Amino acid sequence: MDRFLSIEAFVRVAETSSFAEAARQLGVTGSVITHRIQQLERFLDAPLFHRSTRHVRLSDVGEAFYRDCAEVVGRVNELTDQMRELRATPTGRLRIQMLPGFALGHFGASLAEFNRRYPGIQLDVIVNDRxxxxxxxxxxxxxxxxxxxxxxxxxxxxxxxxxxxxxxxSYVGEHGAPQHPRDLLAHRTALYSGYPSRNRWTMTRGGDAVEIELPGIIRSNSVHLLHDYALTGGGIVCLPTLVASTSLLQGALVPILADYALSPLSFAAVYPETQRQGLKVKALVEFLAEQVSPEPAWDVPLIERGWVK
Structure with a gap:
């Protein structure tokens, strides 16, 4: 029994709750994964999973065994990448999910530089906001x-x-500009449907906070559609600055209630613990951090104008 391969298979099944998905990710057949898990269970003389036709979940022994095994797999990958880093630049395919607001307006412009810096990395980019x-x-x-x-x-x-x-x-000229957050209730609004606060909006100015229920006449999971809707004069929209900045600076859009602030969000890279020091992941994450440090280029002129803080 190759203990590391068996432990790696165990960690991947534990993380995906699926023998088939673990096999796909490791590039082997399902029977290979099953065999490696069975070998490990015989070696430990204990079941690692409870299996049914619909579910795979860790047993009590598996729960206790998992975290240490995940650290072992992560450490081996880290050491392997360190050795590769000493000898060569990162190579291989990297499958990533990218938020549309960043992918469509900013990431594409950075890809050429990333390709030049890391010619051995191929990117498989899936764009959605799930x-x-x-x-x-x-x-x-x-x-x-x-x-x-x-x-x-x-x-x-x-x-x-x-x-x-x-x-x-054109919309402001015809309908006027709200002076208070509650004035938004009298306007046509189009809003992003994916925010966890749903219809509840909190806007702050100084030490004052205003909460309103704002369902919106249009709701969409596409901030680009909302941006296009605003440009036509259809109504007031709430947009992330990474989508709206250019139109604001060109005067195609104007800020509304700029003296009130909405709670900011964080654009983050999320990846498995076993990828903590993965060379390709590290290269991409550090590259993007470098591109937007210390403040994103699209926000700097808006901050200077006092439109955002």
């Missing part, structure tokens, strides 16, 4: 604005995602 468990869905790293959904995931925050309400000058 909150995912990278382990279960086979991503090496996911970039998102919501917290990691599992304690077994590492979260590396890269930059602050600021938001503000805005509208086209």
């Amino acid at each position: 909150v995912v468990d990278p382990i279960e869905e086979g991503f090496d790293v996911a970039f998102q604005i919501f917290p990691a959904i599992s304690e077994s995931l590492i979260e590396r925050r890269l930059f602050t995602v600021r938001r503000l309400f805005c509208a086209a000058p």
Whole structure:
């Protein structure tokens, strides 16, 4: 029995709750994974999983065994990457999930530089704004604005995602600009549907906080659709500055209630603990951190104008 391969198979099954998914991620057949787990269980003389036709979950022994095994796998991967790093640049395929707001407006512009710096890395980029468990869905790293959904995931925050309400000058000219957050209730609003606060919005100015229920006449999971809607003069929208900055600076959109602040979000890289020091993941995460440090380029002129803080 190759103990490391068996432990690696055990960790991957524990993380994905699936023998088939573990096999896919490790590039072997399902029977190989089954055989490695069975060998490990015989060696330990204890079952590691409770299996049924629909579920795979850790046994009590498996629960106790998992964390140490995950650390072993992570440490071996770290040492392997360190040795590779001494000899060569990172190589191989990296499967990532990228938030649309960043992918469509900013990430593409950085890809050429990343390719030049790391020619051996091929990127498989899936663009959507779902909150995912990278382990279960086979991503090496996911970039998102919501917290990691599992304690077994590492979260590396890269930059602050600021938001503000805005509208086209034509809309403001026809309907006027709200002077207080509650004035938004009298306007046509289009809002992103994925925020965890749902219809409840909290806006602060100084030490005062205003809470309002703002369902919106339009709700969408696409901030780019909301951006296009605002440009037509359709209504007031709330957009992340990474999407709205250019239109604001060009005057195609104007800020609404800029003296009130919405709570910021964090754009973060989320990846499995076993990838903590993965060379390719580390290269991409550090590259993006370098690109947006210390403040994202799209926010600097907005901060200077006092539109966001």
